[in-house]
Amino acid sequence: xxxxxxxxxxxxxxxxxxxxxxxxxxxxxxxxxxxxxxxxxxxxxxxxxxxxxxxxxxxxxxxxxxxxxxxxxxxxxxxxxxxxxxxxxxxxxxxxxxxxxxxxxxxxxxxxxxxxxxxxxxxxxxxxxxxxxxxxxxxxxxxxxxxxxxxxxxxxxxxxxxxxxxxxxxxxxxxxxxxxxxxxxxxxxxxxxxxxxxxxxxxxxxxxxxxxxxxxxxxxxxxxxxxxxxxxxxxxxxxxxxxxxxxxxxxxxxxxxxxxxxxxxxxxxxxxxxxxxxxxxxxxxxxxxxxxxxxxxxxxxxxxxxxxxxxxxxxxxxxxxxxxxxxxxxxxxxxxxxxxxxxxxxxxxxxxxxxxxxxxxxxxxxxxxxxxxxxxxxxxxxxxxxxxxxxxxxxxxxxxxxxxxxxxxxxxxxxxxxxxxxxxxxxxxxxxxxxxxxxxxxxxxxxxxxxxxxxxxxxxxxxxxxxxxxxxxxxxxxxxxxxxxxxxxxxxxxxxxxxxxxxxxxxxxxxxxxxxxxxxxxxxxxxxxxxxxxxxxxxxxxxxxxxxxxxxxxxxxxxxxxxxxxxxxxxxxxxxxxxxxxxxxxxxxxxxxxxxxxxxxx
Ligand code: F6R
Numbered sequence: 251x252x253x254x255x256x257x258x259x260x261x262x263x264x265x266x267x268x269x270x271x272x273x274x275x276x277x278x279x280x281x282x283x284x285x286x287x288x289x290x291x292x293x294x295x296x297x298x299x300x301x302x303x304x305x306x307x308x309x310x311x312x313x314x315x316x317x318x319x320x321x322x323x324x325x326x327x328x329x330x331x332x333x334x335x336x337x338x339x340x341x342x343x344x345x346x347x348x349x350x351x352x353x354x355x356x357x358x359x360x361x362x363x364x365x366x367x368x369x370x371x372x373x374x375x376x377x378x379x380x381x382x383x384x385x386x387x388x389x390x391x392x393x394x395x396x397x398x399x400x401x402x403x404x405x406x407x408x409x410x411x412x413x414x415x416x417x418x419x420x421x422x423x424x425x426x427x428x429x430x431x432x433x434x435x436x437x438x439x440x441x442x443x444x445x446x447x448x449x450x451x452x453x454x455x456x457x458x459x460x461x462x463x464x465x466x467x468x469x470x471x472x473x474x475x476x477x478x479x480x481x482x483x484x485x486x487x488x489x490x491x492x493x494x495x496x497x498x499x500x501x502x503x504x505x506x507x508x509x510x511x512x513x514x515x516x517x518x519x520x521x522x523x524x525x526x527x528x529x530x531x532x533x534x535x536x537x538x539x540x541x542x543x544x545x546x547x548x549x550x551x552x553x554x555x556x557x558x559x560x561x562x563x564x565x566x567x568x569x570x571x572x573x574x575x576x577x578x579x580x581x582x583x584x585x586x587x588x589x590x591x592x593x594x595x596x597x598x599x600x601x602x603x604x605x606x607x608x609x610x611x612x613x614x615x616x617x618x619x620x621x622x623x624x625x626x627x628x629x630x631x632x633x634x635x636x637x638x639x640x641x642x643x644x645x646x647x648x649x650x651x652x653x654x655x656x657x658x659x660x661x662x663x664x665x666x667x668x669x670x671x672x673x674x675x676x677x678x679x680x681x682x683x684x685x686x687x688x689x690x691x692x693x694x695x696x697x698x699x700x701x702x703x704x705x706x707x708x709x710x711x712x713x714x715x716x717x718x719x720x721x722x723x724x725x726x727x728x729x730x731x732x733x734x735x736x737x738x739x740x741x742x743x744x745x746x747x748x749x750x751x752x753x754x755x756x757x758x759x760x761x762x763x764x765x766x767x768x769x770x771x772x773x774x775x776x777x778x779x780x781x782x783x784x785x786x787x788x789x790x791x792x793x794x795x796x797x798x799x800x801x802x803x804x805x806x807x808x809x810x811x812x813x814x815x816x817x818x819x820x821x822x823x824x825x826x827x828x829x830x831x832x833x834x835x836x837x838x839x840x841x842x843x844x845x846x847x848x849x850x851x852x
Pocket of ligand 1: 547548549550551552594595596597598599600603646647648649732733736847848849
């Protein structure tokens, strides 16, 4: 979702901005633009569609400083007029923005009568406001920016330039992510470190409601009252190969294939020299002190919470409740006396989850963030963090983060259970079981061609499909159906197999694809009964079964793994099903329409 990149003090400004925007493409966008300034001139270039279309328009655009933006439309359609950067009334000030300004219409009415706007965005109003304070009221650029920041309500990451001064970029943030990158003789700003990793691995955080003055050789952080703040830089543990596709046609396939390695990395990260599971004692204590764990998340991460619920409850002896972040942001249910909020978030930036975390912090509720991104907003603002160690996930459709989330929560459950003397936790040899999961994934990955053929026969033409399962398999069905629908656009629902007959079975007709998940020895025979019910109504069924419940004729058979971890192994063929179904339909697997990787607006 919207991305920002900026550079000051580098003669390759155009190239750096375009390359940075390409690295931000994965976040999702529908138009883009750059503003580049040098000593004598400046240029603004915008395009609807892909960065390649913007790049094609930038030949001859040169300068030493600039700001660029990928826009995911919120206020106004994806047009060039609505694409950022936006300019003030006299076109002197230029602004890019990520977030949503809540009071933009009030600002327009109160301060900007007589101004002319090219598009419908909230951002254009912000830059007109800043420009007005300089051009009409005589304030300095910095005073004007501060005055505007005090008026603006909502979420924002702003990068502002004065086209008469190519030496400075002014930035500020509130709730939306933004980082400073420190180069050699030049400096940068960006929405995430990946946009700048080619140039630098030295970064500096910006906190909410700070204003930063970025020049080629200096970075000054201030609060809105002008008090200067000291800020150390840090080194990001990313390298360029982490964010490349290598020989893969799509990031999604690369990330699916990385899952056995991620399982092994997690074993390394959460075991000590003696191979014993180890989790920060403060986190174990936080769970021990809680009388209920509330998992808050969105989308795939929410599904990972479901898939981990039984394991967490049985091993920690603590009830687990799930909440959709966007629902809880506006209304929390009656909480237990000693709640612990666990935020699951690949990006660590999801605005819906952050909104709940802000409320939890106000209420003094302890919190843990389980995330793939160290230093992300949810990580910084929660009391504790557990990292997923999955490496950057670039494809919009989350795969390795989902499996890493369940595995990470398994380490938490095991560590707390052992500390509590829980018998099941003591008997659960997680390191061994997770190694078996890694092997099971590898064996599924070696069956790609078979899966591809079955998908071609089942899903090439259909408009809709169903996943069914019971128990843990139902939770995997929810995730499997999200994966299929978000990239192939096949309308797909994941159902508890026993629920079909209470309404949904009415949708089954001749040829409707139904994919059944079978891993639980007690529940599998019941799901097989439900398979018969849909077959009798004409459904085309594909079965994915673990060896212990497999029968002759099952389509995809997986190695047995520990029941707590079966969602990790069961989801992998469904990820491949989504991948191949999308490939056969000729769609952009990594960048599905309308979606953003990092959902930084509510
Ligand atoms: C789907 C997907 C999304 C995310 C959701 C939450 O493949 O990736 O459903 O899971 O937007 O994002 P995070 O985990 O970054 O909080």
